[in-house]
Amino acid sequence: MQVLVTDRPALGPKPKLGYTPSLIDRVAVSRDDEAALKKFSEDPRAGVYVTGNENVVLKLLGEKCDPLFTPAEARALGTSGKSVFLGLADGAPRFGAAIAPDAIEKLQARGDLKITDLRSVAVQGLVAEHHLPPLAESKALLGWHARHRFCPNCGAATHVVQAGWRRDCPVCHAQHFPRTDPVVIMLAISGERCVLGRSRRFAPTMWSCLAGFAEPGESIEEAVRREVLEEAGIACGRVTYFASQPWPFPSSIMIGCHAQALSEDLTVDRDELEDARWFSRDECAAMLARQHPQGLTTPPPVAIAHHIIRSFVEEGADVIG
Ligand SMILES: [Zn+2]
Numbered sequence: 001m002q003v004l005v006t007d008r009p010a011l012g013p014k015p016k017l018g019y020t021p022s023l024i025d026r027v028a029v030s031r032d033d034e035a036a037l038k039k040f041s042e043d044p045r046a047g048v049y050v051t052g053n054e055n056v057v058l059k060l061l062g063e064k065c066d067p068l069f070t071p072a073e074a075r076a077l078g079t080s081g082k083s084v085f086l087g088l089a090d091g092a093p094r095f096g097a098a099i100a101p102d103a104i105e106k107l108q109a110r111g112d113l114k115i116t117d118l119r120s121v122a123v124q125g126l127v128a129e130h131h132l133p134p135l136a137e138s139k140a141l142l143g144w145h146a147r148h149r150f151c152p153n154c155g156a157a158t159h160v161v162q163a164g165w166r167r168d169c170p171v172c173h174a175q176h177f178p179r180t181d182p183v184v185i186m187l188a189i190s191g192e193r194c195v196l197g198r199s200r201r202f203a204p205t206m207w208s209c210l211a212g213f214a215e216p217g218e219s220i221e222e223a224v225r226r227e228v229l230e231e232a233g234i235a236c237g238r239v240t241y242f243a244s245q246p247w248p249f250p251s252s253i254m255i256g257c258h259a260q261a262l263s264e265d266l267t268v269d270r271d272e273l274e275d276a277r278w279f280s281r282d283e284c285a286a287m288l289a290r291q292h293p294q295g296l297t298t299p300p301p302v303a304i305a306h307h308i309i310r311s312f313v314e315e316g317a318d319v320i321g
Contacts, residue, residue, distance in 0.1 A: 009289040018302030022133030026087040040093035048074035052099040054117040078103030084164025096138025140248035185211035190261040197276035233267025
């Protein structure tokens with residue numbers, strides 16, 4: 001049932017989208033320059049982000065945490081294997097290093113560290129915002145290494161080259177590059193209403209944009225139309241790009257869009273979604289402002305869904321262009 005919300009609350013200043021913008025200069029040209037990499041690793045300003053699967057290791061420092069370790073500190077924590085070179089932050093070299101689950105377990109007891117997952121780090125604002133993009137870069141890249149140790153072409157063990165940006169196969173000589181998986185995330189709009197859905201894994205009050213992986217051979221617009229049709233039974237016409245966001249869970253890029261709904265009858269795919277329904281612009285505003293009469297919410301500002309919904313609240317159907 002749609003809830004009548006009559007007073008649209010003010011939304012306040014626009015929050016920042018999580019994991020963007022990155023201040024890292026990736027200096028890709030240095031990735032195969034051994035002399036430059038050696039200089040970077042010995043630079044007194046060098047810093048290492050330490051992650052293990054979903055977890056990030058942080059230094060406890062009062063209210064905020066510091067996610068940067070010196071290369072020696074990172075080794076002492078028990079990081080495994082070679083680090084990857086993320087780039088330069090205002091000239092200071094930044095690396096990422098993985099830590100194994102048993103090493104993480106040993107660190108849990110230490111009072112000077114905080115170990116938590118990257119989603120919590122972002123949502124709770126545990127580190128200064130400029131650290132989130134390189135943490136996302138590091139987590140996604142190291143996660144790719146963990147899942148791609150063997151050549152998908154011939155099955156031989158591959159080795160890391162290009163400071164972590166490629167894996168080469170010594171047997172069939174195939175070169176493998178880190179993957180980013182495109183996910184379309186969209187708001188279907190009809191006049192003053194839009195479609196939001198609920199996954200079973202969401203918090204009980206949360207509703208969000210529909211989303212799904214773009215498939216091989218598909219344009220972004222086609223993926224948007226297919227996903228809305230599959231999940232909500234609604235055909236869409238015009239699709240417009242809104243913004244994108246790296247989403248390192250494990251290695252996606254979220255491509256945010258608005259779509260013009262051509263029909264209003266919903267048919268929810270109950271295998272994919274717990275529910276989906278139409279929401280008015282005013283109801284969305286109340287959800288964004290955490291003032292919904294039934295306590296319904298949107299995802300937090302760290303997620304692009306929040307911003308896609310907010311732009312519809314602010315601009316109405318004009319947001320489709
Ligand atoms: Zn091979």
